[in-house]
Amino acid sequence: MKRGxxxxxxxxxxxxxxxxxEIVCRAGLVSSLVLPPLSAVIEAGIDLMTSGDLWxxxxxSLYRVAAGxxxxxxxxGALGFAMAWWRPLNSLISPFVEILYPMPKSALIPVTALWxxxxxxxxxxxIFLGCMLPVTxxxxxxxxxxxxxxxxxxxxxGAGPLRVLRDVVFPSALPELMNGIRTAIALSLILLVSSELxxxxxxxxxxxxxxxxxxxxxxxxxxxxxxxxxxxxADRLHLAASGWVLRWRM
Amino acid sequence: xxxVTPTPLMAVGEPTEGRLPSRRFxxxxxxxxxxxxxxxxxxxxxVFARSGRVSPFLLPAFSTVLAxxxxxxxxxxxxxxxxxxxxxxxxxxxxxxxxxxALGVGMARSRAIAWFFDPVISIGFPMPxxxxxxxxxxxxxxxxxxxxxMIVLDAVFPIVTATxxxxxxxxxxxxxxxxxxxxxxxxxxxxxLLPGALPQILTGFQVALPIALIVAIVTEMAMGGYGLGGAMxxxxxxxxxxxxxxxxxxxxxxxxxxxxxxxxxxxxxxxxHSEGRTRG
Amino acid sequence: MGEGxxxxxxxxxxxxxxxxxxxxxxxxxxxxxxxxREFLALLGPSGCGKSTLLYLIxxxxxxxxxTIEVEGRQVAEPGPDRGIVFQHxxxxxxxxxxxxxxxxxxxxxxxxxxxxSRAQYFIDLVGLRGFEDNYPSQLSGGMKQRAAIARTLxxxxxxxxxxxxxGALDAQTRAIMQSELLAIWRKTPKTVIFVTHDVQEAxxxxxxxxxxxxRPGRIMTLVDTRFDKSDPNLFKQPAFIEKVDAIWHxxxxxxxxxxxxRLPGRLQ
Numbered sequence: 059m060k061r062g063x064x065x066x067x068x069x070x071x072x073x074x075x076x077x078x079x080e081i082v083c084r085a086g087l088v089s090s091l092v093l094p095p096l097s098a099v100i101e102a103g104i105d106l107m108t109s110g111d112l113w114x115x116x117x118x119s120l121y122r123v124a125a126g127x128x129x130x131x132x133x134x135g136a137l138g139f140a141m142a143w144w145r146p147l148n149s150l151i152s153p154f155v156e157i158l159y160p161m162p163k164s165a166l167i168p169v170t171a172l173w174x175x176x177x178x179x180x181x182x183x184x185i186f187l188g189c190m191l192p193v194t195x196x197x198x199x200x201x202x203x204x205x206x207x208x209x210x211x212x213x214x215x216g217a218g219p220l221r222v223l224r225d226v227v228f229p230s231a232l233p234e235l236m237n238g239i240r241t242a243i244a245l246s247l248i249l250l251v252s253s254e255l256x257x258x259x260x261x262x263x264x265x266x267x268x269x270x271x272x273x274x275x276x277x278x279x280x281x282x283x284x285x286x287x288x289x290x291x292a293d294r295l296h297l298a299a300s301g302w303v304l305r306w307r308m
Numbered sequence: 309x310x311x312v313t314p315t316p317l318m319a320v321g322e323p324t325e326g327r328l329p330s331r332r333f334x335x336x337x338x339x340x341x342x343x344x345x346x347x348x349x350x351x352x353x354x355v356f357a358r359s360g361r362v363s364p365f366l367l368p369a370f371s372t373v374l375a376x377x378x379x380x381x382x383x384x385x386x387x388x389x390x391x392x393x394x395x396x397x398x399x400x401x402x403x404x405x406x407x408x409x410a411l412g413v414g415m416a417r418s419r420a421i422a423w424f425f426d427p428v429i430s431i432g433f434p435m436p437x438x439x440x441x442x443x444x445x446x447x448x449x450x451x452x453x454x455x456x457x458m459i460v461l462d463a464v465f466p467i468v469t470a471t472x473x474x475x476x477x478x479x480x481x482x483x484x485x486x487x488x489x490x491x492x493x494x495x496x497x498x499x500x501l502l503p504g505a506l507p508q509i510l511t512g513f514q515v516a517l518p519i520a521l522i523v524a525i526v527t528e529m530a531m532g533g534y535g536l537g538g539a540m541x542x543x544x545x546x547x548x549x550x551x552x553x554x555x556x557x558x559x560x561x562x563x564x565x566x567x568x569x570x571x572x573x574x575x576x577x578x579x580x581h582s583e584g585r586t587r588g
Numbered sequence: 589m590g591e592g593x594x595x596x597x598x599x600x601x602x603x604x605x606x607x608x609x610x611x612x613x614x615x616x617x618x619x620x621x622x623x624x625r626e627f628l629a630l631l632g633p634s635g636c637g638k639s640t641l642l643y644l645i646x647x648x649x650x651x652x653x654x655t656i657e658v659e660g661r662q663v664a665e666p667g668p669d670r671g672i673v674f675q676h677x678x679x680x681x682x683x684x685x686x687x688x689x690x691x692x693x694x695x696x697x698x699x700x701x702x703x704x705s706r707a708q709y710f711i712d713l714v715g716l717r718g719f720e721d722n723y724p725s726q727l728s729g730g731m732k733q734r735a736a737i738a739r740t741l742x743x744x745x746x747x748x749x750x751x752x753x754x755g756a757l758d759a760q761t762r763a764i765m766q767s768e769l770l771a772i773w774r775k776t777p778k779t780v781i782f783v784t785h786d787v788q789e790a791x792x793x794x795x796x797x798x799x800x801x802x803r804p805g806r807i808m809t810l811v812d813t814r815f816d817k818s819d820p821n822l823f824k825q826p827a828f829i830e831k832v833d834a835i836w837h838x839x840x841x842x843x844x845x846x847x848x849x850r851l852p853g854r855l856q
Contacts, residue, residue, distance in 0.1 A: 068426065068427060070427075071423065071424045071425070071426075071427050071428065072427050072431070092446065092447060149345075150345075152345065153344075153346050153348070153349060154345075156346075157349070157560065157564070158560075159567075160560070160563040160564040160566065161556075161559065161560040161564070162518065162522040162525055162559055162563050163522070164522050164525050164526045164529070164537075165525060165540065165555065165556050165559040165560070167529060168529070168540045168541060168543065168544040168552050168555070169544075169552055169553070169556060171544060172366070172544055172547075172549060173366060205678065207674045207676060207678035208680060210643075210646070210648045210666060210672065210674075210678075211672065211674070211678045211739075212691070213665070213666040214646060214647075214648075214666040214667065214670060214671060214672050214745075215668060215671075215692035215739075215743060216667065216695035216696060216743070217695050221695075225680075225691075229680070229682040232682070243434075244434050244436070247436035248436045248438055248522075250436070251436045251438050251439050252526045252529075252530075255438070255441065255442070255530050256526075256529050256530050256541065262439075263439075266439065266442050267442060270445075270446065275446065278442060282440060282442070282443055285436065285439045286435040286436070286439050286440070287431075287435075289434045289436045290431045290434055290435055292434065293433075293434030306681055306682045306683075306723040306724075306725065307681070307725060
């Protein structure tokens with residue numbers, strides 16, 4: 059019970075802001091066109107859910123983000139480990155990485171749309187390409203930082219090179235890898251919403267855009283809040299997963 | 309020395325070199341640029357594009373793209389676009405810097421302020437804030453104000469968190485000594501806290517500037533007009549792929565220069581500091 | 589017990605190539621014979637190459653000049669016949685104590701039940717009963733070292749290589765661990781090569797002490813240090829004190845040389 063009270067206290071400012079929002083609107087201090095009251099936003103949100111619009115678009119967005127992230131994490135992670143393990147591969151690929159690292163990934167939005175159009179493909183490709191780098195870097199740096207004494211201990215206990223990669227390098231790299239994945243998750247949502255606002259015919263971003271241009275501002279606010287909270291939820295889920303995966307740390 | 313977690317063998321005191329070949333990890337990723345590699349990539353691009361395996365629409369040759377950049381530089385709006393995008397990005401970055409520093413210092417020094425803004429920061433950080441762009445356009449119109457506001461909203465978070473972390477990480481004895489010598493809060497902030505937290509703060513800035521650039525480009529794409537983002541969306545609409553790829557090359561170069569510039573600036577500003585714990 | 593030494597190091601030199609800077613000669617024409625089940629200490633000032641020699645015998649570094657033979661065969665790679673214990677424990681932080689100890693047994697493809705029972709035996713042997721399911725981050729330094737030793741003993745290597753295993757422990761724990769190591773060694777006799785910079789530790793634990801010079805490392809002399817190790821007053825015996833003193837003077841000269849040359853390493 060005490061923990062609940064503590065949590066409430068921690069998030070009290072948000073509650074205050076919510077109440078303020080409602081009061082300011084009801085008092086007529088702000089035009090309801092510009093800022094619909096929170097209650098209206100909630101109502102519009104529920105309407106969207108029951109009408110199904112939210113789900114159809116939401117499904118599409120979630121699919122795109124999940125697919126793109128999955129590709130980015132698995133292939134990006136594998137690449138990072140491979141580059142850490144085999145020097146020739148590293149020399150071959152690191153120029154690519156060095157070029158791509160400082161590039162604003164949003165620059166890829168038009169070109170992926172050029173290649174694959176308005177649909178899922180372009181978004182998945184965008185998220186895959188854009189989010190791969192933090193995962194690769196995390197895997198690479200984590201693997202590079204493996205304590206040599208651990209590698210030697212494993213070798214002296216009879217483990218072959220591939221086994222060492224699996225049993226020692228991979229777990230050792232996990233903290234940095236998980237960190238890279240956290241960045242990738244945040245980036246994926248940014249790329250998703252950005253591309254859906256600009257070059258899409260379906261999805262959360264598209265929904266926000268259409269609701270806005272239709273003048274349905276309370277519904278638009280509702281979707282904005284929902285998408286914003288998705289980002290927060292995804293990050294919290296990742297933290298929980300990290301906590302479990304890395305439970306052996308102090 | 310008890311209870312030491314495993315450290316690399318180097319710390320043991322004996323020279324240990326010549327790892328077994330497969331175990332040698334490179335010290336790559338210093339953005340020093342392996343120029344040979346880059347040139348090879350560009351050559352590969354050119355060869356592949358000209359080979360006929362892929363249509364020049366989907367992948368124009370590098371030489372074509374280069375020509376386009378040249379044309380834009382001579383007679384076209386290249387410098388205008390670059391200038392506009394950079395102006396917006398830097399303006400937003402600067403405002404975010406001021407707000408971020410102020411808020412960060414406030415949150416680090418006042419428990420009440422920290423209490424109020426903590427949930428805002430911790431919830432806001434992982435949010436895709438670009439989602440609020442339509443709301444901002446609704447409130448502030450379709451001009452630069454909205455773009456810059458969006459940039460500020462995105463760039464302020466890493467600066468705030470870095471400032472807080474930096475200040476909280478300062479050795480307390482440093483602060484107590486200053487207090488002991490009669491320093492008042494305002495003097496403390498400018499002469500002890502901010503310099504002490506500088507490495508972390510700079511890291512926050514180094515994260516925030518690329519974000520500012522990204523958001524500038526995205527807002528330009530969403531709202532059109534002049535600027536690198538707007539130019540790229542125009543190119544896409546008119547299906548002019550050389551111009552589109554030109555935009556990618558231009559943005560990449562600018563992004564690279566910004567990151568390098570910041571790293572150099574950091575080294576200058578922190579020359580008095582043991583750079584051991586920073587990642588340049 | 590066959591004829592001839594178990595480990596033969598012949599004319600081994602080793603060049604240390606740092607990532608930046610010039611190569612440095614770490615070992616200079618080192619030759620050494622180690623008998624089976626002997627407890628040998630490698631003693632010398634910091635930077636003298638004693639750990640390097642250990643790693644060469646272990647197969648972690650390639651032998652470029654000279655030969656190292658274990659039971660007649662050239663050393664090429666690390667293997668379960670030469671177990672190693674490091675100063676900073678090198679326990680897998682993501683595995684529990686018991687999982688760490690079982691690792692070598694699993695590599696040897698022993699059936700699961702046997703892995704578990706052998707691991708438990710060694711956990712008890714080093715006094716860690718009750719901590720089987722703890723992670724290394726939850727253990728003290730002394731306990732971590734016990735776990736590391738148990739892990740290496742568990743897969744029964746003929747040779748035990750120890751790289752200043754008690755260097756990271758406080759003085760009291762170190763003393764306790766020293767006598768426990770001897771007790772364990774008496775129970776399961778193995779060849780032990782023990783690297784240390786602590787003269788008293790070397791004379792107490794070892795049958796023979798190889799005293800090494802400052803860099804580039806050479807074996808200056810081999811001293812016989814067989815005493816009645818079970819004597820509780822050993823440290824006060826005049827013979828013991830004399831021997832420690834004599835060796836200390838040898839090492840001290842070399843340590844001063846090492847410092848004068850401003851070589852890297854810990855100051856003794």
